[in-house]
Amino acid sequence: MSGNGKRHPRDQIDRLADAHAEDIITMSDEEFLAELKEDGQDLKRLTAQGRAAISKADAAHDKGKLFALRESYKKMLAEQAVAARRPKVLELSLSEKRRILEFNASRLTLAARHGDNASENDVDGLLEDMIELGVINEEGRTK
Amino acid sequence: MPETLSATLSIDEFRSALETLTDIQVARLIKVAHLFSGGTGLDPAELFGVTVERALGGDRKCPREVHPLVFLKNAMRSVAWAIREGLKGAPKVVSLDTTMVDGRPLDIPDVRRSAEEKLVADVDCEERRCAIENLFMDDEQALMTIMADADGESAESTRAMLGLDKKAFATVRRRARNKINRAYPGGWQP
Numbered sequence: 001m002s003g004n005g006k007r008h009p010r011d012q013i014d015r016l017a018d019a020h021a022e023d024i025i026t027m028s029d030e031e032f033l034a035e036l037k038e039d040g041q042d043l044k045r046l047t048a049q050g051r052a053a054i055s056k057a058d059a060a061h062d063k064g065k066l067f068a069l070r071e072s073y074k075k076m077l078a079e080q081a082v083a084a085r086r087p088k089v090l091e092l093s094l095s096e097k098r099r100i101l102e103f104n105a106s107r108l109t110l111a112a113r114h115g116d117n118a119s120e121n122d123v124d125g126l127l128e129d130m131i132e133l134g135v136i137n138e139e140g141r142t143k
Numbered sequence: 144m145p146e147t148l149s150a151t152l153s154i155d156e157f158r159s160a161l162e163t164l165t166d167i168q169v170a171r172l173i174k175v176a177h178l179f180s181g182g183t184g185l186d187p188a189e190l191f192g193v194t195v196e197r198a199l200g201g202d203r204k205c206p207r208e209v210h211p212l213v214f215l216k217n218a219m220r221s222v223a224w225a226i227r228e229g230l231k232g233a234p235k236v237v238s239l240d241t242t243m244v245d246g247r248p249l250d251i252p253d254v255r256r257s258a259e260e261k262l263v264a265d266v267d268c269e270e271r272r273c274a275i276e277n278l279f280m281d282d283e284q285a286l287m288t289i290m291a292d293a294d295g296e297s298a299e300s301t302r303a304m305l306g307l308d309k310k311a312f313a314t315v316r317r318r319a320r321n322k323i324n325r326a327y328p329g330g331w332q333p
Binding site for chain 2: 009012017020025041053
């Protein structure tokens with residue numbers, strides 16, 4: 001604490017605290033107990049404070065873990081609900097889907113008949129349209 | 144094939160390490176927390192608790208070769224520094240580092256400062272620094288160790304400068320520490 005303007009007082013106090021923290025950690029148990037006594041502090045009280053803080057942190061951690069698990073469970077439920085809403089025909093292989101499109105081609109618009117070049121997403125879109133229009137049911141059977 | 148150990152303790156290993164801390168080690172950590180908690184809005188036990196929670200949450204990991212006692216000492220220093228930085232910084236945003244493991248913001252008093260308030264805080268630090276020095280006007284040896292520690296001088300060089308052996312140096316440091324603790328029971332930083 002020479003008052004050197006290049007050194008911020010906050011950093012200086014931090015360094016001072018560091019040096020003393022190091023002493024507290026490295027001194028022998030006997031020296032530590034003697035210091036507590038000299039300082040009028042009670043080992044039991046300090047230990048109780050520390051153990052209580054650990055228990056509280058542990059509980060908060062479990063709460064955080066529970067929170068994360070709950071979020072993950074909610075996400076799984078949502079994914080399951082989306083999957084359950086998905087028509088069964090969309091779970092078939094691409095070739096099966098194309099066969100259904102071809103089979104029902106005469107009942108589709110011209111634009112929808114080019115299923116051979118369509119991507120799986122396009123094929124799925126067409127099948128969903130066909131379900132909506134009542135051409136096929138959710139399992140892909142012609143109505 | 145032998146299983147490779149990671150460089151840091153797992154959460155479960157760290158939790159086990161916490162359980163093996165002796166009463167004296169726990170008390171040492173609370174004493175250390177007292178040194179670092181000033182200016183954070185947390186009392187020593189709270190600072191210790193927040194640090195443990197961060198470690199259990201995986202935000203701060205204990206290197207395998209570092210004793211958990213030393214790790215927690217360093218982590219408390221770092222957590223306290225981050226909280227103080229978060230509080231003094233503008234724009235007024237809550238740092239991610241001040242968030243609990245479940246995403247809730249850490250419940251600390253909102254003492255974030257404007258530029259003007261920051262200047263005042265700097266003046267507070269300067270005043271605290273001077274006040275600490277003034278505590279030792281009648282104890283030259285203690286005053287010298289405080290000045291050297293604050294300037295980041297090593298214990299060895301300070302001991303050599305003052306011509307003290309290890310034991311005498313430890314006694315001077317302890318005397319200084321007790322006096323500052325009594326003068327500033329709320330922590331050393333303003």
